[in-house]
Amino acid sequence: xxxxxxxxxxxxxxxxxxxxxxxxxxxxxxxxxxxxxxxxxxxxxxxxxxxxxxxxxxxxxxxxxxxxxxxxxxxxxxxxxxxxxxxxxxxxxxxxxxxxxxxxxxxxxxxxxxxxxxxxxxxxxxxxxxxxxxxxxxxxxxxxxxxxxxxxxxxxxxxxxxxxxxxxxxxxxxxxxxxxxxxxxxxxxxxxxxxxxxxxxxxxxxxxxxxxxxxxxxxxxxxxxxxxxxxxxxxxxxxxxxxxxxxxxxxxxxxxxxxxxxxxxxxxxxxxxxxxxxxxxxxxxxxxxxxxxxxxxxxxxxxxxxxxxxxxxxxxxxxxxxxxxxxxxxxxxxxxxxxxxxxxxxxxxxxxxxxxxxxxxxxxxxxxxxxxxxxxxxxxxxxxxxxxxxxxx
Numbered sequence: 001x002x003x004x005x006x007x008x009x010x011x012x013x014x015x016x017x018x019x020x021x022x023x024x025x026x027x028x029x030x031x032x033x034x035x036x037x038x039x040x041x042x043x044x045x046x047x048x049x050x051x052x053x054x055x056x057x058x059x060x061x062x063x064x065x066x067x068x069x070x071x072x073x074x075x076x077x078x079x080x081x082x083x084x085x086x087x088x089x090x091x092x093x094x095x096x097x098x099x100x101x102x103x104x105x106x107x108x109x110x111x112x113x114x115x116x117x118x119x120x121x122x123x124x125x126x127x128x129x130x131x132x133x134x135x136x137x138x139x140x141x142x143x144x145x146x147x148x149x150x151x152x153x154x155x156x157x158x159x160x161x162x163x164x165x166x167x168x169x170x171x172x173x174x175x176x177x178x179x180x181x182x183x184x185x186x187x188x189x190x191x192x193x194x195x196x197x198x199x200x201x202x203x204x205x206x207x208x209x210x211x212x213x214x215x216x217x218x219x220x221x222x223x224x225x226x227x228x229x230x231x232x233x234x235x236x237x238x239x240x241x242x243x244x245x246x247x248x249x250x251x252x253x254x255x256x257x258x259x260x261x262x263x264x265x266x267x268x269x270x271x272x273x274x275x276x277x278x279x280x281x282x283x284x285x286x287x288x289x290x291x292x293x294x295x296x297x298x299x300x301x302x303x304x305x306x307x308x309x310x311x312x313x314x315x316x317x318x319x320x321x322x323x324x325x326x327x328x329x330x331x332x333x334x335x336x337x338x339x340x341x342x343x344x345x346x347x348x349x350x351x352x353x354x355x356x357x358x359x360x361x362x363x364x365x366x367x368x369x370x371x372x373x374x375x376x377x378x379x380x381x382x383x384x385x386x387x388x389x390x391x392x393x
Contacts, residue, residue: 001049005042008268012255016046026253027228032241033257036282043235047204050233059149060101064201066192067105068184070209073175074332077103079290083273085163088154091272100145100166103175107138110195111188118178122169134178141169183213189220196232204233211243218245225251240373287336298327302337306382307344310360313389325379334378338368363388
C-alpha cells in the first residue's frame, strides 16, 4: 500500500496502513518530523492510495491530488538532472521524473486562476508557444517529463537534450511559483475548499509547513479542518508542530516521523543509485551530485569564511557578507551550508578553551533554532550568531 514509505519508516508505515485498513484514519492528519524524514514520501504514497490511483504513483500524475509546497526543491532537482545525464538508466530516469513531478503537483488547475498573468523567468518556448507564464512553462516541463516516461533506451545526445530542456525552464520561480513568502496563501486555501466541494471523487490536499503560513490563511485552513468536505483528505506536513495553533492540533491525528540516521541515508542512496559514500544527509548528496567544481569551491569558501569569523569572534564586513550569502543563495544551498558550518565549527571547538567553545556553540545552535522555529531567514539568524559571539568576547 505504502511501499515507498516502508523502505525508510517501516513503523510509521505500519501504523498508517493499520489505520487505513481499520477505517480509523480521519480525514485530517499531521505528519510531524524534520526535513529528510520521508514525510512527503509518506504523504504522496497515502494521497495516491486514498484517491484510488496507486498505479500512477510512480509518475505522480493525478488531478485529484494537490500539493501546496513550501520547500525549495532546486538542489534536489538539479542533482536528479545530473544523475540522469551521467547514468541514463531506469533508476536515474524514474528519480528525475519523480523529482520534477513533485514540483508539478503544485501547478493544479484549481489554483491556476490565481496565477494568470504571472510571467515565467524561463525564456524558452515550445512549438505550441507554451512557456510565457508560470503555468504554461510548467506545462512545457510536464511535456518533457511525459515523453521521458515512455523512453526505454536513451543515448548521451538524447539525455543531453532532455537535461538542457529541463534546466532551461526550471528557474527559481518554477519551484516557488513566484511567491515571495513560504507556505500556502489565503486565496489558495479558499480555492482548495471550492475544489474539494466539487463532485464526488476522493481528493487529497497536502499542505507543507502550515506553521509558516500567514494568519488569514491559517484561519481558513482551520475552517477547512473543522468541516472537511465529503470525500476529501488533508495531510499537513510540519517540522515545527509546536508552532501550530492548539485548535489546529486538536483537529488532526498526528504521526511522528523519526529522523533518519546517516547510515540509513547512505544505504538508501546506495540502493537507489549504486553510489556509495559517507553521505550524512540527502542534502549533502544532492549538493555534491548536482553541483560542479566551481560551486563546490564557492561553498567551501563560504563555509570557511563564516566559520573563521564565528570562531574568531569578528563580524563580517558588508562586502564579505554579501559575497558569502549571495553565493549560497545562487546555489540554493542554505540547507547544505548550515550543515557544513555546524560540522566545521564543532571540529574547531575541541581546540578552544571550554568556556569560549560553549559560548560559540550556544550562539550557533540558538541561531539555527531561531531560523527553524520563528521562520527567521537563515542569513539573519547567522548574522545574529556573529554579533552574539563578538559581544561575548
